[in-house]
Every structure is written in structure tokens, then in C-alpha cells.
Amino acid sequence: MITQGVFIADRYEVIDKIGAGGMSDVYRAKDHILGREVAIKILKPEFSEDATFVAKFRTEAQSAAGLEHPNIVNIYDVGSENGMYFIVMEYVEGITLKTYIEKKGQLNFKEAISIAIQVGRGIEAAHQKGIIHRDIKPQNIIISTEGKVKVTDFGIARAASSNTIHADVMGSVHYSSPEQARNGFVDGKSDIYSLGIVMYEMVTGRVPFDGDNTVAIAIQHLQEEMVAPSAYAPDLPISLEKIILKATMKSPDRRYATISDMLMDLKKALVSPNEDFVTIVESADLGKTQIMTRITPEQEESLTKKAAQALIFDDEYEDEEEEYYDDEYYDDEYYDDEYYDDEDDYEDSKMDKIITISGIIAGIAIVVIIVAILGTHFGVFKFGSKKVTMINVVGTQYEEAKTELTDLGLEEENILVSYEDSDDYEDGVVMSQSTKEGDEFSLNDTLRLTVSGEGEAEGGSDSSASSEKSESKPSSSSSSSSNSTPSANTGNAATQTPAAGTENKSTDADSSAKVAVPSVVGLTQAEATTVLDAKNIVVTSTSTENSDTVPQGQVISQSIAPGEMVAANSTITLVISKGAKATTYNYTIANPFEGDCTYSIAELNKSGTIPKSGAINISDVSKAQLTVTLTPAEGVAGEAQTQTVQGTAN
Incomplete structure (x- = not known):
């Protein structure tokens, strides 16, 4: 003992x-x-x-x-x-997927796909070595206390080349494939079927076939069509539903050819959940030559990156993921040792993959930045004929404006400055520019700026005077008319220097300096925030609205009008466009018969089963009406009927 x-x-x-x-x-x-x-x-x-x-x-x-x-x-x-x-x-502590489903009821589609992909990777590795698991079920899928997942129990796994492949079925009958139920030939497609049943249970909270004994359940696997998962999970995306339906076809020839093909569709479902891209081979087409589209390694890598991003950057899923790893699921009440009975452990490699992908993305970003810097450099240093889009420097201290313009590619000698007295602007602030913001400007041309303050007559300043003015003019962080004394100089420009002992007062004066609000309408949110930050104007919040004229992601309006003078560090809010509002429709289709029925929707290429007294909900459809054919199941009274159903606009 x-x-x-x-x-x-x-x-x-x-x-x-x-x-x-x-x-x-x-x-x-x-x-x-x-x-x-x-x-x-x-x-x-x-x-x-x-x-x-x-x-x-x-x-x-x-x-x-x-x-x-x-x-x-x-x-x-x-x-x-x-x-x-x-x-x-x-040794791995955790709970089985079965316990997790029982605790949560139904899993959202991203969570279900994430788990399915991880399980599929383990199955894929086994299949590549000629090993069939033969007992894929939620009890053999473990979610560890660290949030990792492993496939357990290779207790009835058997090399595919075994001469005794027709051995007695030992797997759980709820998840056994039809060929296992009839004690027939078992290959990798049996694991695909079982994974499909597991996915069905994840999204619906129930198994498709149940009964009083194993024989009754096995017969259902062999003979009965299962209720479409959308009947129990109305919000289930069509892509995931069709993946489940294809994986659980009774004929192995109608299922995915390999688990790798199924994994590719699962990744696509993460990227485009509402796209109907899954092809199910009809029974009449079996035996015919099928033209298969093979995905290239580059396409697979791109799809994998997009799928990872769909999980990483979706706020809603991140919230769900936090719940998914909540410690409450690992309390003693829910701790499940039965996975050791089935003996299997499934470690999640998602984080390793995310880290790898993040490194690749970071490397690409670095290369892009370097190329952009070199491109900018070589575009401006050899000739001054390069054209740029002019920025707005009105309302900016001249020294700051000059820095921004030289960063844009202008040479100092191409910036011509003139001075004017103004009651509306502090001394040293740019009041106007000869080329307005957004216009195309050649770096060979001369940009004229009008700056507030005493100086030569308009147009009388040249590059040397500008330079002299720059040296004598205080910076934006120290200028203050209340703390300066005028004195003559050779350029007849007023020179302002802080009075002794007034350094702190200068700082206080700067905090109340006025700046002109630039126009950011039409810019993206990121661009608008950058432009406003440069003017010491703080974006405190944004809201979104639909717009038929402003493209998605661009600013529709701003809370302070362009050109208005405000104190530095003033706050502003922006309204961002969601693009033109697309009208979509929702549908509810009820079963009119006294028993189960099947439905078919030609416009959506969608079909399935509706249980007695049940209904299906279909949302976000672009068509205002659908043609639905409802057919009673065998033995149910009534005749098939075709209905034209009007959708409810969102």
C-alpha cells in the first residue's frame, strides 16, 4: 500500500x-x-x-x-x-475546463477561441508524431493557477500506425466521434471532432448530445443532428459557429483535413469574427476533386500576429481575461484533482508567443523609425527644393517658433521677421505667418513672420536683424513686461532683461501668458494632441460622434475656437469622428412548429437547427430583410415554410 x-x-x-x-x-x-x-x-x-x-x-x-x-x-x-x-x-495545480465552464456558464467567443487554439497546438504536436489522443474532453484540459493550460491524459492515446487501432472505445461518450462510437477506424479527425464538441460546450454551457446511458448518447452521435450553438448563444459570431459545425461533421471527410487547418480558421475568427469564410463540404461533393487554397508561411505569420493582437489590445477581452485568472476559481471549493485521474496537463504558451511577437513588432518599429529619420535627412539636406506641409506657429514665442520651423526643415536665413506693436499679444509672440497652416511650402522659399514687440518697420528686418533680435529677445520662460526695462540698441529694438531679484515673478508671469489655440479639426486624435501639447494646451477628454463628412478617427470639433487666446495649460476637449453611421439590423426567428426544426437563410449562407419553443437571434446584418426557410424535423407535424423577415434597425 x-x-x-x-x-x-x-x-x-x-x-x-x-x-x-x-x-x-x-x-x-x-x-x-x-x-x-x-x-x-x-x-x-x-x-x-x-x-x-x-x-x-x-x-x-x-x-x-x-x-x-x-x-x-x-x-x-x-x-x-x-x-x-x-x-x-x-505537478500542476489548477482546475479542469469542465469545472470552469460549470462555474461560468458560457465563455465569450474570444476566451473560447483562445483555449481552443492552445488545446489545438497540443493536439497538433501529438499528431505530428503520429499519436492520436482519443479522449479530448474538458475534464482533460486544465487551467492552472498561473493561468496556463495543458492537455492531459494520454491514457488511451495510441500511435496512428498501430495495427490494433480498432481497440475498444474508452473515451467519454459525450465527446466521442461517431467512428469511435461504432468502434471504427480512428485517426486525427476524431480528435478534431472531440475538440469541436468541447468548443460547443464552452460557448453554450452544455453538451450537444445527452441521455440516460452511454448507448443512447452514442446513437445520437451516430444518427442525430445537433442543435446549432447559436440557438443557445445568440451572440456567437458566424465564423466560430461554422468552425464548430465543420469540426463536428458526422462524416470525417467533411471535417477539417488536419488540426492545423482548424487552427488557421480559429485565428481568422479572432481577426474577423463576423466574416463567413468557413467552407463546409456538402455530402454530394464528397469524392470530387477539391481545390485547396494553401496559405503561405508569410500569410500564416501575419495571421498569427493579428490574432495575438486581437487578444492583447481588446479592452473587453482583457477584462474577461482578468476574470479568467481570478483567484476565486482556485479556491479549495473548485480545486479539481480529477485531472490527475485523466492525468494530463496543458501549459499555455500564449504569453511566450506574445512576448516573441512583441519583440518582432518592436524590432520592425525601430527599423521603420531609422528609415524615417534617414529619409527625412536625405530629403532636406542636399537641396532646398523639398516641399513640406506648413505648421502653425501663430501664438508661439519666436524662439520656440524658430525651433519648430528649423525642425520642419527651414534654414534660419529663409525665415524673415518683422515686428509690430500689439495689445493682444505678449512681446516676442508670433502674430502671423505668410504661409498658413496646412499649405504646401517649398524650403527654397522665404517664410515671413510678424512678431509682437518694438523693432524695425514691417519688412525692414533681415536675417541678421532677426538673429540680433533672437539674441536680445527673452525666452518664453523668462519674458515679462512688468519685470523689464527698455534700453536702446543698435537695431532700435527693445531689449528686455529681468530686473534683479525678480526671477520668481518672471515664472509667475509665464504661467499667465496667453497662447493662440491652433485648429486641429481634420487631424487624427494623436496628431491633434501633439499639436495642442506643443502650445501648452491640455486635452482633458474626447467624445465620439458619427460623421458623414469627417473620416473615422479624425477631429470633428474642438471646445475652444481656433485663434482664441487662452492662458497656457488651458484645457480643451475634442470630438472624434466614428465615421459614417452604417445601418445594421437585428433578427429574431422563432420556431413555429411543435418540435425541432431546421432553418436556412440564403442571403447569409447560414443554416442550423432551432429547438422546440426556441428561437435564434442574428445581429449586425447589413440587409434590411432576409428570406428564411423553416422545415420541421422528421416526425414533427407541419410543412416547410418560407418567410420574408424584416430586420430591426440598430
Whole structure:
């Protein structure tokens, strides 16, 4: 008898028993050589002398030990001692997906796809080594306390090349494929079917087939059509629904050819959930030559990046993900040791992938920045004929304006300054510019600026006078008419210097300096914020509105009119365009019969089953009306009917 403190193979000290399976018990133990906790699966004594069970147990160990993948449980050791056969695997705390579904009810589509992709990666790795899992079910999918996921229980996994592939079905009948139910040939498409059933349960909160006994459920897998998942999850995107339907086709030939093909469609569903891109082969087309579109490695890499971004940058999903990893799901009440019965652990590689993708994106961004800098440099330094879009410097201190213009590519000698007295502007502030904001400007041309303050007559300043004025003129951070004394100079320009001991007063004066509000209408939100920040105007909030004239993402209006003089650090709000409002329609289609019925919508290329007294909801459809054909199920009274249904505009 295995008790606490017993050593196995003079290495593993048993801590406690954590689970029991159909033919084995699982214990938590301490590996004294590597100093880590492990899980040990030990064949039950009553089976240890049964050659069939021992062979099955060894097959499990050999199959699992040959797999190395982040989404498959790690097998550390396999052995026997005094007639006791054992497998040593990594120890992972967590709950099963089954428990998580029971706790949450239904998973949102992004959460379901994320889990399905991770499970699919583990299955894909096994299939590439010729190993079929044969028992994919939520009880064999573990969400760890760290938010990682692993596929467990390769207990009935068997090499695809085995001559005994027709062995008795041992998987859970709720998730078994039709060919498993009839004890037929089993290959990778059986795992695809089981994963499809798991996905169905994730999005609906229920299994498609249920009954009083295993035989009744198996017959349903063989003969009955399942209710479309959208009947229970009305907001389910069409792409995910059709992926589930294709994966669970009764004929293996109508399912995905490989788990890799299914993974590609799952990634597409993350990027374009409402796009109807899944192709389901009709029964009449089986046996015909099919032209398959193969995706290139570059396209696959791009799709993978977009899918990762769809998970990372969606605020709604991030909120769900926080809930997904909430500690409450790992309280003792929900801790589930049964995964050790099924013995499998599935580690989530999503974060590693995200980090890798982020590094690639960062590298690309750095290259783009370098190219942009070099392009800008070589575009302006050789000739002055380059054309630029003029910026607005009105309301800016001259020194600051000059810096902005030289950054734009203008040479100082091409900036001609004249001075005028003004009661509306502080001294040294640009009052006007010869080329207005947004106009095209050649760097060979001369830009004329009018600056507030005493100086030469308009048009009488040249580049040297401008330079002299720049040297004598105080900067925006120190100018103050109340703390300066005029004195003559050779250029007849007023020179302002702070009076002794008035440094703090100058700072106070600066805080009340007036600036002209630039126009940011038509700019993107990011561009508008940058322009306003440069003028010391703070964007405090934004709102969005539909607009038929302003493109999506651009500023429709601003709370302070352009040209208005305001104090530095004043606040402003912006209204951002959501683009033209597209009219979409929602539909509710009820079952008019006294039993189940099927529906078909030609305009959407959508079909499925509606349960008795049930209905389906279809949202965000661009068409104002749909043609729906409703057909009663076999044995249900009534005749097929075609309806023209009017949608409800959003």
C-alpha cells in the first residue's frame, strides 16, 4: 500500500494521494534528486498482473514521454518496482475546463477561441508524431493557477500506425466521434471532432448530445443532428459557429483535413469574427476533386500576429481575461484533482508567443523609425527644393517658433521677421505667418513672420536683424513686461532683461501668458494632441460622434475656437469622428412548429437547427430583410415554410 513517506525508486517521496483514475492512482511526491514536486501515476494492484492493462499502461507512458510541447504535460520518468508500474510527470495545480465552464456558464467567443487554439497546438504536436489522443474532453484540459493550460491524459492515446487501432472505445461518450462510437477506424479527425464538441460546450454551457446511458448518447452521435450553438448563444459570431459545425461533421471527410487547418480558421475568427469564410463540404461533393487554397508561411505569420493582437489590445477581452485568472476559481471549493485521474496537463504558451511577437513588432518599429529619420535627412539636406506641409506657429514665442520651423526643415536665413506693436499679444509672440497652416511650402522659399514687440518697420528686418533680435529677445520662460526695462540698441529694438531679484515673478508671469489655440479639426486624435501639447494646451477628454463628412478617427470639433487666446495649460476637449453611421439590423426567428426544426437563410449562407419553443437571434446584418426557410424535423407535424423577415434597425 502506498502511504505518506514511502519512497519509490529510492528517489520519490510520496506526500499524499491526489486522485484516482479508472486503472491508476495519482500521488503528489517530492523528487529528492531534482528538489521539485511531481505527480506519480501508479497502476492499481488489481491490474498490475493483467498483461493487457500493463501493455496499455506502458503504451501511455511511451506515447506521452515522446511528446515535448508547451501545451502537453511533461513526462519526467517511467519505471517499475517490485511489480508496481509508475509514470512520473510534472505537478500542476489548477482546475479542469469542465469545472470552469460549470462555474461560468458560457465563455465569450474570444476566451473560447483562445483555449481552443492552445488545446489545438497540443493536439497538433501529438499528431505530428503520429499519436492520436482519443479522449479530448474538458475534464482533460486544465487551467492552472498561473493561468496556463495543458492537455492531459494520454491514457488511451495510441500511435496512428498501430495495427490494433480498432481497440475498444474508452473515451467519454459525450465527446466521442461517431467512428469511435461504432468502434471504427480512428485517426486525427476524431480528435478534431472531440475538440469541436468541447468548443460547443464552452460557448453554450452544455453538451450537444445527452441521455440516460452511454448507448443512447452514442446513437445520437451516430444518427442525430445537433442543435446549432447559436440557438443557445445568440451572440456567437458566424465564423466560430461554422468552425464548430465543420469540426463536428458526422462524416470525417467533411471535417477539417488536419488540426492545423482548424487552427488557421480559429485565428481568422479572432481577426474577423463576423466574416463567413468557413467552407463546409456538402455530402454530394464528397469524392470530387477539391481545390485547396494553401496559405503561405508569410500569410500564416501575419495571421498569427493579428490574432495575438486581437487578444492583447481588446479592452473587453482583457477584462474577461482578468476574470479568467481570478483567484476565486482556485479556491479549495473548485480545486479539481480529477485531472490527475485523466492525468494530463496543458501549459499555455500564449504569453511566450506574445512576448516573441512583441519583440518582432518592436524590432520592425525601430527599423521603420531609422528609415524615417534617414529619409527625412536625405530629403532636406542636399537641396532646398523639398516641399513640406506648413505648421502653425501663430501664438508661439519666436524662439520656440524658430525651433519648430528649423525642425520642419527651414534654414534660419529663409525665415524673415518683422515686428509690430500689439495689445493682444505678449512681446516676442508670433502674430502671423505668410504661409498658413496646412499649405504646401517649398524650403527654397522665404517664410515671413510678424512678431509682437518694438523693432524695425514691417519688412525692414533681415536675417541678421532677426538673429540680433533672437539674441536680445527673452525666452518664453523668462519674458515679462512688468519685470523689464527698455534700453536702446543698435537695431532700435527693445531689449528686455529681468530686473534683479525678480526671477520668481518672471515664472509667475509665464504661467499667465496667453497662447493662440491652433485648429486641429481634420487631424487624427494623436496628431491633434501633439499639436495642442506643443502650445501648452491640455486635452482633458474626447467624445465620439458619427460623421458623414469627417473620416473615422479624425477631429470633428474642438471646445475652444481656433485663434482664441487662452492662458497656457488651458484645457480643451475634442470630438472624434466614428465615421459614417452604417445601418445594421437585428433578427429574431422563432420556431413555429411543435418540435425541432431546421432553418436556412440564403442571403447569409447560414443554416442550423432551432429547438422546440426556441428561437435564434442574428445581429449586425447589413440587409434590411432576409428570406428564411423553416422545415420541421422528421416526425414533427407541419410543412416547410418560407418567410420574408424584416430586420430591426440598430
